[in-house]
Amino acid sequence: MGIETVAIIGGGLIGQSWAALFLAHGLHVRVQDVAKGFEAGVRDAVARAWPDLQAVGMAKGDVPWDHLSFSTRIDAACEGADFIQECGPDRIEVKRQIVAQIEAGAAADVVIASSTSSLLASDIQAGAAHPERIVVAHPFNPPHLVPLVELVPGHKTGAAAMAAARAFYEKIGREVVELKRDVVGHVANRLSSALFREAVHIVAEGIASAEDVDRAVMHGPGLRWALMGPYLTYHLGGGAGGFRHYMEHLGPTQAARWKELGDPELGPATVARLIAGVDEMLEGMGDADPAARRDAGLVGLLALKRGLDGDDQP
Amino acid sequence: MGIETVAIIGGGLIGQSWAALFLAHGLHVRVQDVAKGFEAGVRDAVARAWPDLQAVGMAKGDVPWDHLSFSTRIDAACEGADFIQECGPDRIEVKRQIVAQIEAGAAADVVIASSTSSLLASDIQAGAAHPERIVVAHPFNPPHLVPLVELVPGHKTGAAAMAAARAFYEKIGREVVELKRDVVGHVANRLSSALFREAVHIVAEGIASAEDVDRAVMHGPGLRWALMGPYLTYHLGGGAGGFRHYMEHLGPTQAARWKELGDPELGPATVARLIAGVDEMLEGMGDADPAARRDAGLVGLLALKRGLDGDDQP
Numbered sequence: 001m002g003i004e005t006v007a008i009i010g011g012g013l014i015g016q017s018w019a020a021l022f023l024a025h026g027l028h029v030r031v032q033d034v035a036k037g038f039e040a041g042v043r044d045a046v047a048r049a050w051p052d053l054q055a056v057g058m059a060k061g062d063v064p065w066d067h068l069s070f071s072t073r074i075d076a077a078c079e080g081a082d083f084i085q086e087c088g089p090d091r092i093e094v095k096r097q098i099v100a101q102i103e104a105g106a107a108a109d110v111v112i113a114s115s116t117s118s119l120l121a122s123d124i125q126a127g128a129a130h131p132e133r134i135v136v137a138h139p140f141n142p143p144h145l146v147p148l149v150e151l152v153p154g155h156k157t158g159a160a161a162m163a164a165a166r167a168f169y170e171k172i173g174r175e176v177v178e179l180k181r182d183v184v185g186h187v188a189n190r191l192s193s194a195l196f197r198e199a200v201h202i203v204a205e206g207i208a209s210a211e212d213v214d215r216a217v218m219h220g221p222g223l224r225w226a227l228m229g230p231y232l233t234y235h236l237g238g239g240a241g242g243f244r245h246y247m248e249h250l251g252p253t254q255a256a257r258w259k260e261l262g263d264p265e266l267g268p269a270t271v272a273r274l275i276a277g278v279d280e281m282l283e284g285m286g287d288a289d290p291a292a293r294r295d296a297g298l299v300g301l302l303a304l305k306r307g308l309d310g311d312d313q314p
Numbered sequence: 315m316g317i318e319t320v321a322i323i324g325g326g327l328i329g330q331s332w333a334a335l336f337l338a339h340g341l342h343v344r345v346q347d348v349a350k351g352f353e354a355g356v357r358d359a360v361a362r363a364w365p366d367l368q369a370v371g372m373a374k375g376d377v378p379w380d381h382l383s384f385s386t387r388i389d390a391a392c393e394g395a396d397f398i399q400e401c402g403p404d405r406i407e408v409k410r411q412i413v414a415q416i417e418a419g420a421a422a423d424v425v426i427a428s429s430t431s432s433l434l435a436s437d438i439q440a441g442a443a444h445p446e447r448i449v450v451a452h453p454f455n456p457p458h459l460v461p462l463v464e465l466v467p468g469h470k471t472g473a474a475a476m477a478a479a480r481a482f483y484e485k486i487g488r489e490v491v492e493l494k495r496d497v498v499g500h501v502a503n504r505l506s507s508a509l510f511r512e513a514v515h516i517v518a519e520g521i522a523s524a525e526d527v528d529r530a531v532m533h534g535p536g537l538r539w540a541l542m543g544p545y546l547t548y549h550l551g552g553g554a555g556g557f558r559h560y561m562e563h564l565g566p567t568q569a570a571r572w573k574e575l576g577d578p579e580l581g582p583a584t585v586a587r588l589i590a591g592v593d594e595m596l597e598g599m600g601d602a603d604p605a606a607r608r609d610a611g612l613v614g615l616l617a618l619k620r621g622l623d624g625d626d627q628p
Contacts, residue, residue: 013553118567140534141551148534175533177526184574187522188534192544193571194512195505199544208501212491214543219489220454220462220502222539227611228604229528229536230506230513231592236605237455239327243592247585253432255580257507260498266569271561278545278557290542291550297541297622304614308607 003082003168004028007106009074009098010087011038014115014143016045018085019068021144024050024059025172028067032077039070049144055299056145057306058173074098075105083168085137086114095124103129111161111168113137117189120182121154132158135165138186139174145298147175150186201262203277204270210277211284226301227308317396317482318342321420323388323412324401325352328429328457330359332399333382335458338364338373339486342381346391353384363458369613370459371620372487388412389419397482399451400428409438417443425475425482427451431503434496435468446472449479452500453488459612461489464500515576517591518584524591525598540615541622 006022008015011033019042022029031042046063053059071077078084084106088098095114102112112134114124125131135157140146149169153162166176179186185193199213208216224233231243238246264270320336322329325347333356336343345356360377367373385391392398398420402412409428416426426448428438439445449471454460463483467476476492483490493500499507513527522530538547545557552560578584 140538146534146537148530150530150534175529177522177530177533179522179526180520183519183521185571187516187527188530190516190571190575191509191512191527191531192535192547193568194508194575196544196548196568197572197575198505198508202501202504205497206494207497208491208493210545212493213501213505214545215489216462216464216491216502217505217539217543218541219491220460220464221506222536222541222543223460223612223615224454224608225531225536226540226615227532227536227608229531230510231524231528231588231595232604233506234510235592235596236608242596244589247580247589251580251585254507254510257499257504258511258577261504261508261511263572266561266565271565274545275558275561278549281545282549282556290546293622294538294541294550297618298537300618300622301537301540301615304611304618308611308614 002171005030005081006083006085007032007077007081007102008085008087009077009102010089010115011035011042011070012087013045014139014141015085015087016042017049017141017143018087018115018139020046020049020053021058021172022085023064023067024053024144026064026067027172028069030069030071030077030081032071032074034072042068042070049142052295052299053144056302073105074101078102078105078110081106082110084110084112086112086116090116090118092119092123095119096127099124099128099134109133111135111165113165115139115143117186118184120184121152121157122182123154125154125156131156133161135161136182136186137165137169138188140188142295142298145295145302147173147302148177148188149174150177150179150188152179152182152186154182197264198261200266200270200274201264203274204264205262209280210274211281214281227305316485319344319395320397320399321346321391321395321416322399322401323391323416324403324429325349325356325384326401327359328453328455329399329401330356331363331455331457332401332429332453334360334363334367335372335486336399337378337381338367338458340378340381341486342383344383344385344391344395346385346388348386356382356384363456366609366613367458370616387419388415392416392419392424395420396424398424398426400426400430404430404432406433406437409433410441413438413442413448423447425449425479427479429453429457431500432498434498435466435471436496437468439468439470445470447475449475450496450500451479451483452502454502456609456612459609459616461487461616462491462502463488464491464493464502466493466496466500468496511578512575514580514584514588515578517588518578519576523594524588525595528595541619 005028008031011031121136125134136152138150235243319342322345325345435450439448450466452464549557
């Protein structure tokens with residue numbers, strides 16, 4: 001028996017986007033929140049996401065509004081649900097309270113997947129009645145378009161929960177990356193943070209403007225990173241000898257460059273300089289809506305990559 | 315009077331790609347090298363690049379082979395040239411010898427642009443007769459497709475040379491990022507190195523496989539980096555409050571994460587582990603040609619971004 005009903009705990013930006021994705025894959029979705037008027041926020045977000053989900057071939061027909069329901073109670077939302085996607089605030093004491101309320105409503109073997117970006121699965125599951133079914137499943141914004149889901153076990157997570165979560169996310173078209181253990185920032189946010197640290201260093205030291213750092217990424221290595229990660233990139237950089245040749249010949253250059261990378265402090269003067277740089281960049285962009293451009297770009301990119309990989313039927 | 319003839323010093327991978335790009339923009343190109351049979355290598359590379367240059371709207375018609383000539387002498391190749399693109403080996407003593415030979419042939423006011431990825435403009439121009447016209451113009455592989463050119467002055471570079479180089483590269487459709495001063499790795503390779511350092515840490519520590527690190531990038535943040543850099547990304551991450559809100563609320567989380575990032579050594583055991591991880595990834599890819607996929611992807615991405623930015627006529 002497969003997963004038919006998913007409870008989403010927390011109807012903010014991430015929960016709304018998960019809701020659209022789950023609905024597009026024929027699931028019944030219950031969204032829980034206590035914020036006044038959150039139902040309208042979820043409905044608006046689903047309606048906005050739907051054309052993009054149709055464009056990438058996931059949603060068919062109109063939004064199945066009768067598959068979407070709401071609750072202000074966590075336990076009630078989880079009763080009878082086959083999968084729980086937790087999207088509450090990233091504070092550990094709040095997470096643990098949410099988990100307790102989920103467990104009050106959910107069957108004991110239902111997977112609880114937390115969308116947390118900054119907490120550890122081991123910390124979230126501490127104190128749970130059934131910690132073995134708790135995993136971290138971290139999406140990237142916006143989750144209904146960016147395919148990555150980082151799946152992370154805590155110390156007490158069971159293999160069955162990891163396998164069930166992987167099967168669930170793969171069935172709805174996600175690219176699952178499984179971590180062997182939980183670390184702060186998982187994988188993708190650690191990589192993003194490493195890049196941002198050097199981006200801050202470059203602007204703080206007056207080497208280049210924030211706008212030019214962004215342009216360097218999106219007109220340079222960022223184009224390749226949409227298509228391949230750093231390992232395959234350096235493998236191609238090694239020519240016929242591949243990654244081994246790269247490491248033997250340019251590894252020492254890399255290691256030397258690492259020693260030159262910055263270790264900036266985010267003090268008030270640096271933060272002010274960064275904000276001024278971003279403001280300057282935004283002024284140059286005029287009335288363009290960067291979020292709309294991003295989503296249109298992501299839709300186009302997903303179609304492009306499907307074509308490259310010979311997988312025209314998503 | 316504009317630039318009509320460009321001399322390319324060094325007919326390796328980068329020089330070949332520059333040659334194709336320059337030819338596509340109607341320029342006369344002289345390629346200098348001393349390697350046996352380098353002429354055939356350049357011709358092959360230009361012929362291979364041409365369909366992609368047509369697909370992105372830069373090349374029209376057949377390859378203008380009569381615009382391409384060869385020389386084994388640096389001074390002869392530079393005589394009468396309007397612009398010099400230097401693509402020799404990245405060793406400072408070799409670069410300085412090449413510069414001396416360029417200056418023996420080129421007019422005193424012609425810009426000499428070095429494609430170096432690891433040397434400083436200030437070091438390259440030391441000892442030159444006319445150091446004020448020497449700049450670094452660093453492309454990304456493959457230069458005929460990736461639009462970024464990092465333009466970097468040395469201590470002695472004049473504003474006129476920087477302005478002339480910028481005008482030249484912008485005229486041939488490049489996205490020029492100008493650094494205020496020269497630093498090791500310019501901007502984009504510093505950012506790439508920062509990301510790779512953490513990618514090495516993650517694999518070396520057994521957190522995730524090399525393949526999964528690559529998948530995390532290309533199915534996650536890499537998709538966004540093709541469209542926007544880290545500053546605009548975090549600006550959008552700040553919601554209605556933008557980058558300022560992001561820095562005020564999540565800046566401390568970022569700074570805390572920086573402290574957790576790895577500082578791996580590239581010792582023999584780590585290098586062996588990385589190579590094994592890449593080999594495993596490559597086995598899983600079967601017979602696919604990742605360089606061909608990359609180039610097809612870049613062509614598609616450039617077309618996609620032109621469409622997003624309402625610039626259908628390149």
